[in-house]
Amino acid sequence: MSYVADLPPWAALTLYLSHVDAHLISGCEVTIDIRKDALVGLASVQHSFLRRTLGLSSRSLTTVLFTETGLWPIHYRRLSLALHFLLYVVTQRPQLPLAAVAESRWLALNGSASWLGDIHFALQQLPAPVMLPLLRPLTQDVITLCMQHLVDSMRSSLAQDVLASQRLVVLQARPPGRGVLARREYLGINCAPHRRAVCRLLASEHPFAVERLRRRTQPTPRNWRICRFCRTQDAIENEEHVLMLCPAEPLRRIREPFMRDVHQILRSHKRAVGISSPLLFLIEMLGHDCTLGRTGQYVYDIFQCCDAIPLLVVTSMEQLLSYATQ
Ligand SMILES: [Zn+2]
Known part of the structure; x- marks a missing residue:
């Protein structure tokens, strides 16, 4: 099925960011994706759109969809936005959300299911796990550092995929200075x-x-x-x-x-x-x-x-x- 007409990539990627991405990130701050199969449907839409944009078949490796467009895999993007929301609560201190985060942290530290516990679990399930130190007070610096580690995890995961593939030999020749993830x-x-x-x-x-x-x-x-x-x-x-x-x-x-x-x-x-x-x-x-x-x-x-x-x-x-x- 065709999801996108034959558009130049700049137009297709603009349409993606303005009309598709909003649906794929819906609810990501509230519902953390802790089950591996939770994002299969959303990832399928993202992959289909990007394959169509680049003119690739459904058998193409998903890694190139991100290394060549600069877009983020959907599970990284949703998790990043959840951390952005946490950063907003910690820095702007809206009263009720701040109380909810404090309660969520208490539950997580006591081994009960909670929103922060889910974020911690999802970060640990990434190909390159990221630590959210719940034992430490959640300050702006701690969350900002965690967000930076999330970006590093994504870049190292994609770089590893390229290096490990027997098929992506041309991408393996690309100098590191050109970045793992960019719109080419x-x-x-x-x-x-x-x-x-x-x-x-x-x-x-x-x-x-x-x-x-x-x-x-x-x-x-x-x-x-x-x-x-x-x-x-x-x-x-x-x-x-x-x-x-x-x-x-x-x-x-x-x-x-x-x-x-x-x-x-x-x-x-x-x-x-x-x-x-x-x-x-x-x-x-x-x-x-x-x-x-x-x-x-x-x-x-x-x-x-x-x-x-x-x-x-x-x-x-x-x-x-x-x-x-x-
Ligand atoms: Zn020959």
């Missing part, structure tokens, strides 16, 4: 097919054998997913190989004009880019306003080239050994 520059590429190609590349939704042959009912062993273009037994058809390294003629015909163009653009904008790895170069090209449009076109052209040539499906060791080495 390439979302501003005007041409929708080019922008969607970049999103698919970064989310491992691309047409390369390393991903396509993984999705089979009987996945092909990784070292058998060899390049359909150069057909060499030690060349796995992955992002780095196809986009930056493969010497096959159809890819070089697309890559050489791209490299000429981006170097010319960089020179004319007096930008210097260090090239310590092929994927880092690609990420850098997607991070500069002046080169991201041309890079989006390049990724799209490579995907078109892949669509025109069938995958090379290796079914036996004998077949693999029949191909030459590099």
